[in-house]
Amino acid sequence: MFELEYGCWILNKTGRSCGHHTVFKLDNVFLPDKIHNKFNQIPIYSPIIYDIKYMIDNCNVDSFDNKILYKKDNKTPRKYSVLLKFDGPGFNNRFHVCYDYEFSKLKFPMLKSSHDFYYTEKRKKDVEYKLFVLQNLQSKL
Numbered sequence: 001m002f003e004l005e006y007g008c009w010i011l012n013k014t015g016r017s018c019g020h021h022t023v024f025k026l027d028n029v030f031l032p033d034k035i036h037n038k039f040n041q042i043p044i045y046s047p048i049i050y051d052i053k054y055m056i057d058n059c060n061v062d063s064f065d066n067k068i069l070y071k072k073d074n075k076t077p078r079k080y081s082v083l084l085k086f087d088g089p090g091f092n093n094r095f096h097v098c099y100d101y102e103f104s105k106l107k108f109p110m111l112k113s114s115h116d117f118y119y120t121e122k123r124k125k126d127v128e129y130k131l132f133v134l135q136n137l138q139s140k141l
Helices: 121-136
Strands: 007-011 020-023 049-056 059-061 080-086 096-103
Touching: none
Parallel strands: 020 096
Antiparallel strands: 007 096, 049 059, 049 080, 080 096
16 A cells, blocks of 8 residues: 555665666675655665665765655656665675665556556555455454
8 A cells, every 4th residue: 555655665676776886685684675665764774784875866965855856847756766885794885785766656657558457546445445344354263
């Protein structure tokens, strides 16, 4: 539900982001593929993170404000990324881990095909109904 309403952080597995070499696997650190936080919250909190870079459209910024910045069309959010560097041996301290924010496709639809059912209002209402039923279902175990 959170992803439909706001969006989520997606682990970047391309090996490069914002002009930096990146990794998506680290020794002794679990990196989830998706993290359901808002765009202005860092995806992971950990005491072994020693460097955080906030990026908007590949440009370094001090932090993310609560207000979404848009591209020139005033409809499409800019690209938000966070580069994290972890303390530790090996790749942990040599390369950044990158998470890119994917905004809600319901609020910010890309080119939709007529067959794309996943990000529609009908789908959102269907998911809300199923969650309501599950939350209010009496357990018989």
